[in-house]
Amino acid sequence: xxxxxxxASWNAARQAKFISEMExxxxxxxxxxxxxxxxxxxxxxxxxxxxxxxxxxxxSYASWSDTNGLS
Numbered sequence: 338x339x340x341x342x343x344x345a346s347w348n349a350a351r352q353a354k355f356i357s358e359m360e361x362x363x364x365x366x367x368x369x370x371x372x373x374x375x376x377x378x379x380x381x382x383x384x385x386x387x388x389x390x391x392x393x394x395x396x397s398y399a400s401w402s403d404t405n406g407l408s
Contacts, residue, residue, distance in 0.1 A: 363399075364398055365396050367389050368389035372388065390404075
C-alpha cells in the first residue's frame with residue numbers, strides 16, 4: 338500500500354501546486370482563465386463552447402473559489 342499512498346500524495350501535491358499557481362495569476366483553475374470550456378471530440382472539430390462551470394464564465398480565481406466554497 339506504500340506505493341499507492343505515495344502516488345496519491347504526489348497527485349495531491351501536484352494539484353495543490355497548480356491551484357496555488359492559478360491563484361497567484363488570478364485565473365480559474367478549471368478553464369485556466371479563459372472563461373469557457375471547449376469540448377473537442379477530435380482534433381479537427383469543435384462541437385460546442387460552454388461557459389466554465391467553475392467560475393461561471395468570468396475566468397477569475399475569486400469566482401472559482403466562491404463557487405467551490407474555498408473563501
